[in-house]
Amino acid sequence: MRAIVVTAGVAGSLRLDRDWPEPHPEEGAVLVESLAVGICGTDHEIIAGEYGETPPGADALVIGHESLGRVLEDPTGTLQPGDLVAGIVRHPDPVPCTNCAVDEWDMCRNGRYTEHGIKALPGFARDRWRIPPKFAVGLEPDLADVGVLLEPASVVAKAWDHIDRIGQRAEWQPQSVLVAGAGPIGLLAALVASQRGLTVHVLDRTPTGPKPALVAALGATYHTGTVGELDFEPDITLECTGAPAVVLEVMCKAGHNGIVCLTGVSSGGRTIDFDAGALNRALVLENNVVFGSVNANRRHWELAAAALGRADPDWLGSLITRRVPVEAYPEAYTPTGEDIKVVLEFAR
Incomplete structure (x- = not known):
C-alpha cells in the first residue's frame, strides 16, 4: 500500500513509498481505510528534520496525525464497517504516570507518551491504518468532507x-x-x-x-x-x-x-x-x-466532534483551502503562504 514517510531527523527525506506493509494487527483491532490527512506546521518541522521518532523496529516514520477514515473492520463490535472515524494522536506512556493512568495522556508527566506520525507510532498518511477502539473517535456521516478538522478542533x-x-x-x-x-x-x-x-x-x-x-x-x-x-x-x-x-x-x-x-x-x-x-x-x-495547552484526551475529541457537528458545514469546508491527491503529495507539503488548511486525499 501507499504511505508518506520520512527518515526521522533527516531533512528533505519525504517520499511516497508504494510498497509499505499493511498495518500489523498489534497496532489495533480497528482497521481503517484512510480518506484524508490534514497537514500542519508539525508535519513541516518533521520534514525539515527538526524532530520525529521512528517506531521501534521500523526504518522510517509514516507521518500524518490529522486523520479521517472509514472503518473496514472492527472485530470488537465497538464500531461498524463504514463508520467515519478519526484516530486520537497521543497514546499514554507505558509506566503509566499518574495522568496517563486515568486517560489524561494529554497531561503526561514523564514524556514517555507516543504519538501517531510524530513520536514512535506510525502516522495516518497511508492507505490503511489500525488503531485500538479506545483511540478511534466516531464522526457523523455529514462530516465526511470536513472531519479531518477534528484533530485541530x-x-x-x-x-x-x-x-x-x-x-x-x-x-x-x-x-x-x-x-x-x-x-x-x-x-x-x-x-x-x-x-x-x-x-x-x-x-x-x-x-x-x-x-x-x-x-x-x-x-x-x-x-x-x-x-x-x-x-x-x-x-x-x-x-x-x-x-x-x-x-x-x-x-x-x-x-x-x-x-x-x-x-x-x-x-x-x-x-x-x-x-x-x-x-x-x-x-x-x-x-x-x-x-x-497542547494535545487532547478522548473527552476533548468528543467535545470537538460535537462542536463540528453544530457548525455550518460550508464554513468548515472553507477552512480547507487545498485538497491534493496523494500521488501529487509534494504539492501538498509545499507551503504557498495563502493556505489555511491543506488536506492530502487518499480516497473519496
Whole structure:
C-alpha cells in the first residue's frame, strides 16, 4: 500500500513509498481505510528534520496525525464497517504516570507518551491504518468532507475546557474573547467562542484572502493591527501564533481576572527587550492567569466532534483551502503562504 514517510531527523527525506506493509494487527483491532490527512506546521518541522521518532523496529516514520477514515473492520463490535472515524494522536506512556493512568495522556508527566506520525507510532498518511477502539473517535456521516478538522478542533476543545476550569476559581461571567492568529486553530477557537455566545475578536496580520470573511461569518470582528492597538481588554485570550512578540503582548493586554491560553509553539532562539517586572505586577494585581495547552484526551475529541457537528458545514469546508491527491503529495507539503488548511486525499 501507499504511505508518506520520512527518515526521522533527516531533512528533505519525504517520499511516497508504494510498497509499505499493511498495518500489523498489534497496532489495533480497528482497521481503517484512510480518506484524508490534514497537514500542519508539525508535519513541516518533521520534514525539515527538526524532530520525529521512528517506531521501534521500523526504518522510517509514516507521518500524518490529522486523520479521517472509514472503518473496514472492527472485530470488537465497538464500531461498524463504514463508520467515519478519526484516530486520537497521543497514546499514554507505558509506566503509566499518574495522568496517563486515568486517560489524561494529554497531561503526561514523564514524556514517555507516543504519538501517531510524530513520536514512535506510525502516522495516518497511508492507505490503511489500525488503531485500538479506545483511540478511534466516531464522526457523523455529514462530516465526511470536513472531519479531518477534528484533530485541530480537539486541541481547541481542550483549551476551552481548561479555560472553564480556571474560570471557576471565582465568580466569572466572561464577555469578550481575543483570538490571536487566524490559522486553523485560531479560526476553530473563534468558532467555539461564537457557539458560546461571546463577543469574539480575531487578530491576524493578513488583511486579504478568506480569513476576514470567515471571521465575519461567525459574527466576530477581524483586526489586522497590533494587540496594543485594540481598544478593549479581553476576558479570555487564546494565543494561536506562537510569535514571541504577540505572546508577550496578549499577556499584557488581559483584562482583570483575565485568562490567557497559549496554544502556539514558539521556535525559540530569539530574545526581546521586555519589562518583565511590569508584566509580573499586572498579572499579580489583576489576578490574571497565563497557561499553556497542547494535545487532547478522548473527552476533548468528543467535545470537538460535537462542536463540528453544530457548525455550518460550508464554513468548515472553507477552512480547507487545498485538497491534493496523494500521488501529487509534494504539492501538498509545499507551503504557498495563502493556505489555511491543506488536506492530502487518499480516497473519496
